[in-house]
Amino acid sequence: MDTKSKEEENTFNQKRLKVSSGGQMDMDLNSENSSNGFSTQINLEKLHKMAAELILLGKFLLKLLNAALVFVTDLLARILGSKLVRGHFHLMLSALVLFGPVLSLWVPKYSIFANSNNYLYRKFLKSTLGWTCIFSGSFILLLSISARHPRSLLLRHLSRIGVVGLLWWVCQRLLTLLEDASGTCYEPLTPARDIQGSSVQLLLHEDRTKLSCLKANMVWRGYEVSQDVLIVCLCCLLLVEEMSVFGPHLAQGKMSPGAPLRFIFLLCVVLLSLSMFLLLCLLAHFPKFPAQHLGGALGYLGWRVLYQGWYRLKPSWGCPALPGEGLFTTTDTHKPQSFKKPQ
Incomplete structure (x- = not known):
């Protein structure tokens, strides 16, 4: 137990x-x-x-x-938007084109901008008009939305960009035809082919255009107009004209513009500064007289005909209207006296 x-x-x-x-x-x-x-x-x-x-x-x-x-x-x-810039920017640009080649006496020859294969020349120079149309068109669109423009007036303002693009296309074709008609293609002779010891160093090719001549590594001689200077000058003048209305728009104080409109305006200013710098580099590092002066003169002439001539006509003439047309309204007139473009 x-x-x-x-x-x-x-x-x-x-x-x-x-x-x-x-x-x-x-x-x-x-x-x-x-x-x-x-x-x-x-x-x-x-x-x-x-x-x-x-x-x-x-x-x-x-x-x-x-x-x-x-x-x-x-x-x-x-x-x-000041009268000084709106009224005298074209004079400053003309002075830059006229005296810019003189800077070639002081600029360094081995600078990165002295290389014609620079990315700024190869890519941006060829697309200057495209970037200008994109930024200025976006600015016009957002400005019209901010000012509550009617759709018909918005299309008229945007048509200015299309007119500039058409003008550049026509100028390219005409200048190409004139250069082909006034120039001649030559082929450099080698010492082996120059048997008789004559002073002739070039062989004439009459059936070639300027483009085909340069592609074949031959020499082209003839009258030439710098299309690069032409389009850069035209784009600079266009940007200043289109952006000059932003100051009076802010002065109205009816509605504060949003950040997108201000950002696009800032991009347009950056594009204008870059275009001016590109023009200065072309004139200083690659001076070509009188081709660059002729290009600048044609760019100025295009701006004068459009913004100082055609765009000032009445809308009944099919006028695309000046920048800011319909944006500023008063009891007396559709466009205040202080905003009128200088003659």
Whole structure:
């Protein structure tokens, strides 16, 4: 009996130990799970706080950038809209084309801009008109939306860009025909072929155009007009004319222009500065007299015919209208006296 009672007592103690250990294990698991949940909750709270701080920082930076954009565009709009720039920019551009080649006496010959294969010449120069049409067309579109122009007036303003593109296409074709008609292609002779020792060094090829002559690495001689200077001058004058209305638009104060309009205006100013720098590099590093002066004169003539002539006619004549036409309205006239273009 004593042995059985001892065995029963031992088994009972073992079961009680198992139950207590199991309970202890359950308590440990529960405490571990609760601690994990608490740490997860803490991590989520930290993430929410970090996200809120980042959002506040982003809003502050956006406000700072917007304030800088407003300040810069207001300053540039006042400069480009002033009578000094609107009335005398073409004179400054003419002086640059006239005296720019003189800078070739001082510019370094081994500069990166003295290389005709520079990316600025190979890519940007060929697409100057395209970038000008894109930026100025976007500016006209957003300005018309901001001023609540009717759709018909918006199309008339955008037609100015199409007229400039058509004018450039016609000028390219006419200049190419004139150069082919007035020039001649020559092939340089090697010493082996020049047996008689005469002074003739070139072989005439009358059936070649300028493009085919240059592709064959031959020499082309004839009258030439710099199409690069022509299109850059025309684009600079176009940008100044189109952007000069932004200052009077801001002066009205009826509706504050949005950030997209200001940003496009800033891009137009950057494009104008880059075009002026490109023109200066062409004149200083690759002077060609009188080809560049003829190109600048034709660009000035195109601007004079369009913005100082045709666009000033009445709308009944099929006129695309001046920049800002219909944007400024008063009780007396559709266009205030202070905004009229200088003659």
